[in-house]
Amino acid sequence: MGGGVVIEFDGVGHSYGDRTVLSDVDLSLPQRRVAFIGANGSGKSTLARMINGLVQPTSGRVLVDGLDATRDGRAVRRRVGFVFTNPDSQIVMPTAGEDVAFSLRRTGLRAKERARRAAEVLDEYGLGGYADHPAHQLSGGQKQLLALCSMLVLEPSVLVCDEPTTLLDLRNTRRFVELLGRLSQQVVLVTHDLDLLGDFDRVIVIDRGRVVADDEPEPAVRFYAKLAAE
Amino acid sequence: MSPLGWYEPGSSPLHRLAAGWKFLALLALAAAVFAVRSPWWLGGICAAVVFGYALARLPPRRCRQIALSLGGLVLFVFVLQWWLLGPDAAVLACLRIVAALGAANLFTLTTRVDDLVSTVERVTRSARLGLLVGLTLRAVTALSVVAVEVREAAKARGVERSAVAFAVPFLIRTLRHADELGEALAARGIGDEP
Numbered sequence: 069m070g071g072g073v074v075i076e077f078d079g080v081g082h083s084y085g086d087r088t089v090l091s092d093v094d095l096s097l098p099q100r101r102v103a104f105i106g107a108n109g110s111g112k113s114t115l116a117r118m119i120n121g122l123v124q125p126t127s128g129r130v131l132v133d134g135l136d137a138t139r140d141g142r143a144v145r146r147r148v149g150f151v152f153t154n155p156d157s158q159i160v161m162p163t164a165g166e167d168v169a170f171s172l173r174r175t176g177l178r179a180k181e182r183a184r185r186a187a188e189v190l191d192e193y194g195l196g197g198y199a200d201h202p203a204h205q206l207s208g209g210q211k212q213l214l215a216l217c218s219m220l221v222l223e224p225s226v227l228v229c230d231e232p233t234t235l236l237d238l239r240n241t242r243r244f245v246e247l248l249g250r251l252s253q254q255v256v257l258v259t260h261d262l263d264l265l266g267d268f269d270r271v272i273v274i275d276r277g278r279v280v281a282d283d284e285p286e287p288a289v290r291f292y293a294k295l296a297a298e
Numbered sequence: 299m300s301p302l303g304w305y306e307p308g309s310s311p312l313h314r315l316a317a318g319w320k321f322l323a324l325l326a327l328a329a330a331v332f333a334v335r336s337p338w339w340l341g342g343i344c345a346a347v348v349f350g351y352a353l354a355r356l357p358p359r360r361c362r363q364i365a366l367s368l369g370g371l372v373l374f375v376f377v378l379q380w381w382l383l384g385p386d387a388a389v390l391a392c393l394r395i396v397a398a399l400g401a402a403n404l405f406t407l408t409t410r411v412d413d414l415v416s417t418v419e420r421v422t423r424s425a426r427l428g429l430l431v432g433l434t435l436r437a438v439t440a441l442s443v444v445a446v447e448v449r450e451a452a453k454a455r456g457v458e459r460s461a462v463a464f465a466v467p468f469l470i471r472t473l474r475h476a477d478e479l480g481e482a483l484a485a486r487g488i489g490d491e492p
Contacts, residue, residue, distance in 0.1 A: 142490040150485035157478030166412040200307040204439050
């Protein structure tokens with residue numbers, strides 16, 4: 069049920085060639101709702117991608133549940149789901165039901181059982197009846213929901229979301245964040261929608277590759293606003 | 299904008315036929331279409347394909363859509379072939395196009411990609427090949443959307459006739475799409491199995 073998973077960044081640094089993106093990040097995240105905020109290019113997306121080993125730190129290490137995200141990437145990715153900004157690049161199958169079932173391909177379930185599970189999950193998150201619908205004809209909000217379903221069907225204990233609401237309108241954004249709030253999973257959210265962080269346990273501000281604030285939502289957002297005004 | 303025929307849910311005999319047999323039939327038909335030189339035989343194959351559409355009980359809207367785009371292509375090829383090779387060759391080429399493309403569309407309209415992918419995986423015993431088939435089909439949609447958007451952007455800037463204004467952003471967006479897709483697949487655990 070999500071609780072109990074701890075994400076740890078231990079002296080993490082990252083650089084592309086001689087451009088340093090992250091340096092000296094030390095964090096331990098046991099909370100159920102954590103957000104990263106920061107300017108474009110501050111390194112927060114890179115930090116989020118390290119949690120499931122999509123990007124590997126050039127120094128230090130990232131641990132999920134005590135497992136090294138680089139060395140035990142496979143085991144870590146089984147625990148960590150990831151939702152990206154653009155659902156169009158995450159949806160790999162032509163219809164919504166097939167896309168969710170695609171996630172279950174390696175579970176050894178039979179095709180019928182996979183389709184049934186997929187329909188169940190779609191139903192649970194408000195996409196019931198769309199199983200045979202062409203995925204690319206869904207609305208932006210529905211596509212992002214589909215991307216979420218395709219992750220949740222694997223029952224991860226952590227869900228990392230990299231700016232999942234950037235392409236959504238206000239209503240869909242609110243709905244998506246509300247839904248995140250109800251999940252049993254531990255959630256790490258990277259976002260620019262600052263007014264949605266009210267219910268979060270912890271907000272971390274990243275600036276130029278470093279953690280510059282680590283607090284409750286209100287003071288952290290205030291700090292970030294001041295930083296942006298400089 | 300969307301390709302001709304994505305899956306159209308249904309319960310006709312053609313929908314229920316196993317993906318593997320349908321695919322073999324499609325290959326056999328395509329081979330026959332290019333081996334046969336008699337316009338009467340080709341006409342017969344075309345009629346069989348049209349009968350297949352009736353058998354699949356597809357919505358008239360989809361059939362009209364396919365007939366329109368296929369009709370445009372056939373008209374263009376017919377005129378070109380007549381001019382270059384004469385009327386006999388033109389009729390032959392057009393019958394071949396109608397039979398082959400009509401059958402291919404009928405296949406995608408009545409077959410779930412997931413079923414096709416599973417069949418390829420089972421027959422070749424390779425999960426990679428199955429995934430390759432699925433992603434190839436998906437890439438057709440993804441790239442046609444990118445092409446439309448890039449063309450719109452070029453038009454907005456008044457450079458719709460420039461090849462560079464199309465090719466450069468199209469290439470960049472395609473590469474970025476490939477990057478993002480790769481990340482998304484990795485996040486879903488694809489490639490983690492030995």
